[in-house]
Amino acid sequence: MAYSPKVIDHYEHPRNVGSLAKDDPAVGTGVVGAPECGDVMKLQIKVDEKTGKIVDAKFKTFGCGSAIASSSLATEWVKGKTIDQAMAIKNTEIVQELSLPPVKIHCSVLAEDAIKSAIADYQKKAAAKKTEEQAVNA
Amino acid sequence: MDDPFDVLGLEPRYDLDDRAMHRRYIEQGAANHPDRFTDPLDQADAAERTARLNEAYRVLKSPELRAEALMARWGGSAKGDDKSLPPELLMEVMETRESMEEAKAGGNQKKLDEIARWARDQREEALRGVAELLTQAGPMPQADRPPLLARCRVSLNVLRYFDRMIDEAKG
Numbered sequence: 001m002a003y004s005p006k007v008i009d010h011y012e013h014p015r016n017v018g019s020l021a022k023d024d025p026a027v028g029t030g031v032v033g034a035p036e037c038g039d040v041m042k043l044q045i046k047v048d049e050k051t052g053k054i055v056d057a058k059f060k061t062f063g064c065g066s067a068i069a070s071s072s073l074a075t076e077w078v079k080g081k082t083i084d085q086a087m088a089i090k091n092t093e094i095v096q097e098l099s100l101p102p103v104k105i106h107c108s109v110l111a112e113d114a115i116k117s118a119i120a121d122y123q124k125k126a127a128a129k130k131t132e133e134q135a136v137n138a
Numbered sequence: 139m140d141d142p143f144d145v146l147g148l149e150p151r152y153d154l155d156d157r158a159m160h161r162r163y164i165e166q167g168a169a170n171h172p173d174r175f176t177d178p179l180d181q182a183d184a185a186e187r188t189a190r191l192n193e194a195y196r197v198l199k200s201p202e203l204r205a206e207a208l209m210a211r212w213g214g215s216a217k218g219d220d221k222s223l224p225p226e227l228l229m230e231v232m233e234t235r236e237s238m239e240e241a242k243a244g245g246n247q248k249k250l251d252e253i254a255r256w257a258r259d260q261r262e263e264a265l266r267g268v269a270e271l272l273t274q275a276g277p278m279p280q281a282d283r284p285p286l287l288a289r290c291r292v293s294l295n296v297l298r299y300f301d302r303m304i305d306e307a308k309g
Contacts, residue, residue, distance in 0.1 A: 031228045035217050038298030040231050062235040062302070106218075 028122025039063030214287035
């Protein structure tokens, strides 16, 4: 099966590979996997508390070219977006952008799940921080 | 996919008697060999039956595929529908893959072999769990099986992650 030029570009020049500090309260980490193929994907976002915007994103994916390309594209797309805008990213948009064939659609689903899981982690941390502050102020 | 137990005419159970299964495969294969037929249409039918027998035998010989076949037969969830894993497993897989990447970059084959050994042990342990659950579920009435099948799904879901590590260690 031939990869589309955009998949090859992301695979050969992945954007935003790496890690952010997992324990930073401004960082949300999502780790997701596909039991069918054993791919694992980690996607992290860093959120500016004041503006609510995602200011940085990193990923690390162990998987096929399409999984790497999907997560690379996902980090590009979430940067500069608000949490709500990032939440609204659909796997079908990734499929379209990368021209993924039907057998690789699950890779885009994985990337969407990774974004949502990173956001959920950030929100959990933010909520915990808020409760803590309220407890201090009370 | 055809149910492999039906194709080979075997009682659906996890702990199959390997020799009895092999004997059934050979008997059925001989009875359905295309050379036994002269009419081209009969030959084509026989070839199709032979292909189904081969596939069923391949599935039942593999502990993992045999387990998946029983899951499908007993109404357990499919891999794509239920991605449940033991808690923290994904994080552990991620971290292990990262250390493998480091070991690879540093040419540390000893570390890679060590991880591959660990992954093989983990894989075997998961399969032992599958075997235990499905052997237990076999004689149960269908209504009592779901909780065991749900746990079996979790054990089956971990296998591919360890396979990837074992592959990766080989380089």
